[in-house]
Amino acid sequence: MIEFRAVTKRFDDGTVAVNQLDLTVEAGIITVFVGPSGCGKTTSLRMINRMVEPTSGTILVDGQDVRAADPPRLRRGIGYVIQQAGLFPHRTVLDNVATVPLLSGWSRGRARHRAAELLELVGLPAELGRRYPAQLSGGQQQRVGVARALAADPPVLLMDEPFSAVDPVVREGLQDELLRLQDELDKTIVFVTHDIDEAVRIGEKVAVFREGGVLAQYAAPAELLARPADDFVAGFVGRDRGYRSLSFVDSGEVALDQVSTVAIGQPAGAPTAEWVLVLDEQRHPRGWLPPRSTVEGAVTEAGLTPGGSLYQAGTPLRGALDAALSSPSGLGVVVDERGGYAGVVTARQVLDLIERARPTATGAERGH
Ligand SMILES: Nc1ncnc2c1ncn2[C@@H]1O[C@H](COP(=O)(O)OP(=O)(O)OP(=O)(O)O)[C@@H](O)[C@H]1O
Incomplete structure (x- = not known):
């Protein structure tokens, strides 16, 4: 000292x-x-x-x-x-x-x-x-x-x-x-x-x-x-x-949503109105297929829309917000410790978490 x-x-x-x-x-x-x-x-x-x-x-x-x-x-x-x-x-x-x-x-x-x-x-x-x-x-x-x-x-x-x-x-x-x-x-x-x-x-x-x-x-x-x-x-x-x-600000338990995913080398299936996340063999995110994409044959890395930053679950919330804001789909991709896909989170969900974490009297009144 x-x-x-x-x-x-x-x-x-x-x-x-x-x-x-x-x-x-x-x-x-x-x-x-x-x-x-x-x-x-x-x-x-x-x-x-x-x-x-x-x-x-x-x-x-x-x-x-x-x-x-x-x-x-x-x-x-x-x-x-x-x-x-x-x-x-x-x-x-x-x-x-x-x-x-x-x-x-x-x-x-x-x-x-x-x-x-x-x-x-x-x-x-x-x-x-x-x-x-x-x-x-x-x-x-x-x-x-x-x-x-x-x-x-x-x-x-x-x-x-x-x-x-x-x-x-x-x-x-x-x-x-x-x-x-x-x-x-x-x-x-x-x-x-x-x-x-x-x-x-x-x-x-x-x-x-x-x-x-x-x-x-x-x-x-x-x-x-x-x-x-x-x-x-x-x-x-x-x-x-x-x-x-x-x-x-630690994320604590972020409730994750799921999106449709497809693996590289697999057929994309019929076009949908949603963004589809493309994963590799280790389930690492590689990019996105935009809504209504039509892919002939198997999905390859070539035509993908590049993804945003990835957010590792459990790390501070700044990363989660950045993942959501930088993602072309608006869905921040959350990965586990090994970098494998775990789920997605929106900027709105992150902001709600921040609001809930705020230690204010108002928070207490709201019953948090
Ligand atoms: N030997 C000295 N004789 C007279 N004034 C000095 C002397 N050494 C430092 N000072 C003055 O004391 C003040 C504080 O200096 P100091 O080097 O501690 O600042 P600092 O915050 O570390 O600045 P910096 O980030 O620029 O290094 C300054 O105004 C500086 O000019």
């Missing part, structure tokens, strides 16, 4: 970067600091490992005032990952990762063995260990940065915009990877970003900062999207927040 108690940072030129910050970062989860540029996120993060000293106030890590700790020793117990990884260019990838264990007095052999394990943990092939950082892609460099920060197995990990220098697809992969790692490791992670989508995707708790280093709201992502504390937070979380908040 990391506690900020009335922490203020005023730089020598008078800039107040952080203003009376009171915040408790819970142990074992990812907490994100988010906000527009210059609102004091990085300064707050760097005060945790004493790269910046507060002007006033106290920071406690697991109940210990960080001022009582020797800074190099403190930093060895707190992993730190920065934008563009900050790797040492003249050391191999393996030696980059082994740096902190070596500094902590491990033998070279043991430190390298640990480094190799960590490369595997972050999903990098062992042979990359012999390369130099410049010989890796941006995404790979970030993974090395994460591996290096984890090397001494610190309970706390500080990550300052670690994924902002890579393209959106790689970034999403790295976010997934971090969530997977965190599932295994249960570290206390403080993650700084200016990207609200990244914040609500990876944070279990999100602290929104505003200009002048003031904490505007501190809440779980679903709460932030559903109930922004003020206009600043509402503006910052953005216009699609209602839709995006569906990412956090």
Whole structure:
């Protein structure tokens, strides 16, 4: 647990970067600091490992005032990952990762063995260990940065915009990877970003900062999207927040409807007034036959109307709504864990579910 108690940072030129910050970062989860540029996120993060000293106030890590700790020793117990990884260019990838264990007095052999394990943990092939950082892609460099920060197995990990220098697809992969790692490791992670989508995707708790280093709201992502504390937070979380908040609404039991289906290679039968869903041998959806389609002989993949996104039962409702909206028939196709056809759902059904899930007094009056 990391506690900020009335922490203020005023730089020598008078800039107040952080203003009376009171915040408790819970142990074992990812907490994100988010906000527009210059609102004091990085300064707050760097005060945790004493790269910046507060002007006033106290920071406690697991109940210990960080001022009582020797800074190099403190930093060895707190992993730190920065934008563009900050790797040492003249050391191999393996030696980059082994740096902190070596500094902590491990033998070279043991430190390298640990480094190799960590490369595997972050999903990098062992042979990359012999390369130099410049010989890796941006995404790979970030993974090395994460591996290096984890090397001494610190309970706390500080990550300052670690994924902002890579393209959106790689970034999403790295976010997934971090969530997977965190599932295994249960570290206390403080993650700084200016990207609200990244914040609500990876944070279990999100602290929104505003200009002048003031904490505007501190809440779980679903709460932030559903109930922004003020206009600043509402503006910052953005216009699609209602839709995006569906990412956090579990579908529970969606009542599925069924449609007519036909398997590839089978005759389509007589034309009907309904959309017909075409499945392959494993019952994976392949596309649609529009109403009144006439197919000579067996159905093939060639003439099908492409389907929309697929919704896996039990995952958040955003996917169900998207499946319905993107489907040419207006029927969102629901699949099971193996991707096999399970049923269909309409946007109307999804919206009804959302309404029912809404925890309001009105809901109670309606007898839900
Ligand atoms: N060494 C310094 N001296 C003077 N002012 C500083 C110093 N470091 C940061 N600041 C100022 O403190 C404020 C907060 O900076 P900080 O880097 O913490 O913001 P941030 O929210 O992390 O921004 P960004 O998203 O742009 O990195 C800014 O106005 C910045 O210019």
